[in-house]
Amino acid sequence: MVTKGKKKGEYRFVYKPAEKVSKVSIAGSFNQWKPQAMRKQKGGEFAVSMPLSAGYYEYKFIADGTWVNDADNGAYTFNPYGTVNSVFRAE
Numbered sequence: 001m002v003t004k005g006k007k008k009g010e011y012r013f014v015y016k017p018a019e020k021v022s023k024v025s026i027a028g029s030f031n032q033w034k035p036q037a038m039r040k041q042k043g044g045e046f047a048v049s050m051p052l053s054a055g056y057y058e059y060k061f062i063a064d065g066t067w068v069n070d071a072d073n074g075a076y077t078f079n080p081y082g083t084v085n086s087v088f089r090a091e
Contacts, residue, residue: 001072002088005049011090013038013059016045016072021063028059028085035062058085 001014024046025035038046070086
């Protein structure tokens with residue numbers, strides 16, 4: 001899930017695992033697809049906030065080494081690897 005953060009230009013990414021995972025990262029066009037660690041929250045989800053300029057972004061979560069789409073975001077696009085990436089537009 002992607003929501004606007006507390007500060008202007010900030011976005012919060014949240015991953016809610018369906019089963020127990022120990023490590024979650026996010027990678028996308030906003031960080032050159034280099035995995036960035038997410039912090040585990042009290043409710044069991046993982047989250048990270050980051051400042052982003054206006055634009056169109058693709059991303060995926062990495063849960064214990066497995067690349068997964070954002071189940072809470074129905075917007076996606078095909079990638080060159082024969083799978084899909086989640087997408088969103090920052091304003």
